[in-house]
Amino acid sequence: MLEGNRVSRISVRGFAVASATAVTAVGAVTGVASGSVGQPSSDAEATAGDSMLLADLPTGQQAQVQTASLTQQADAQAIAADVGAKKDAEESARKQAAADAIAKQKAAQKAEEAAKARKEAEAAASRSSRDASSFPVQSSYTVSQIQAMARQIVAAGQFQCFSNIVDHESSWNYRAVNPSSGAYGLFQALPGSKMSSVAADWQTNPATQIKWGLNYMNSRYGSPCEAWSFWQANHWY
Structure with missing residues (x-):
């Protein structure tokens, strides 16, 4: 009976250590994706040495730990992709704003030139009405x-x-x-x-x-x- 309790405690500890190891590994991936740089925590160092206990877990528990690890990795990759997409969208918006500003400037200049030409034409028409008979x-x-x-x-x-x-x-x-x-x-x-x-x-x-x-x-x-x-x-x- 004592031996059975000991096995049970080892299995539970192994599951906890493997889970912590997986979370720590995924956290490291997430940190890289988000651009942060730092040293592993002391907890990560402590659990890394026991990572081999994952092999001692029952098959079902191993699958759960591995699924959790892959899920967090996928989340980290999705975050990195979102950051990249946001940067691309901001750059595209900046370029479009610059193009719109140039187009508005050209349109304003063209309108100004057209208004000037009309003013000159009106002045000439008025002058011709006055001078043609003189x-x-x-x-x-x-x-x-x-x-x-x-x-x-x-x-x-x-x-x-x-x-x-x-x-x-x-x-x-x-x-x-x-x-x-x-x-x-x-x-x-x-x-x-x-x-x-x-x-x-x-x-x-x-x-x-x-x-x-x-x-x-x-x-x-x-x-x-x-x-x-x-x-x-x-x-x-």
Whole structure:
């Protein structure tokens, strides 16, 4: 009877030691996964020497200890995977935030440029309404005179684009006629009579044509420079 009690105590002690050993081993794995570094505890050192007692346990108890050990190892690995996934998500969010900030900055800059172009176009339209009729009527006009008119009507920042279109359309000839289509004037309006919306002297007055051409570019494209960009891509406007 005494011997039986002794065996029972050894078995229980072996189960406890094996369990402690398994937990300690798993704890070490968990510590590595979470990034901590340290020395084994004195309890771990004490139980390590008795780890062989696991072989003395009944098969069922051995399975329980091994299952507990594997479960804790799996938990440790899952924790490590969660930490890695969290870091990846934070890095992805940081990159997306930076990309969004750049996109917003570009959009704001584009909106600012568009607003500036509209303001210039509105100012030019207002100036053309005031100045187009202020030029004395002549029987004929030189290219330099026509260009001087345009400079007084078109905003300085838009003039070069405006001039580029006129250069390609008529070479500043306010009486230019396309023999095929009948398009007329500085801007080769088709039909030319649409310029009568500005004044009845559209055939002979460059100032009337300039005003009409500027209004057309502003209303259709937003500004002469936007009209010139379209012309460069399509060779018409």
